Amino acid sequence: MQALPEVIIRPIRSTDAAAWERLRNLLWPSDPDGPEDHGAEIESFFAGRLVEPLEVLLAEGPSGEALALAELSIRTDPPRWKVSAPGTSKGSTWCRRFALLR
DSSP, X not given: OOOOOOOEEXXXXXXXXXXXXXXXXXXXXXXXXXXXXXXXXHHHHHTTOOSSOSXXXXXXXXXXXXXXXXXXXXXXXXXXXXXXXXXEEEEOHHHHHXXXXX
């Protein structure tokens, strides 16, 4: 059985903005006809101007490279769910799988 790489999952920092944008572009590529500006949204997050995500977690490899991310929010408008404020996450599948394995 192959060992899992050493990975640290931590809250994102403003110095991670470029890595966050790169990972977002991999997950949600910009549309050439109407490019989404991930950079502006990331800047707004660090300035405290966004309602969501509430938190962003970054998975970091042994050399400090950004491997994956998870954007976390609490939904306040669940249409048919039985709970009042379920948590939601957006991010890479690798990060979700890794969290489940740990």
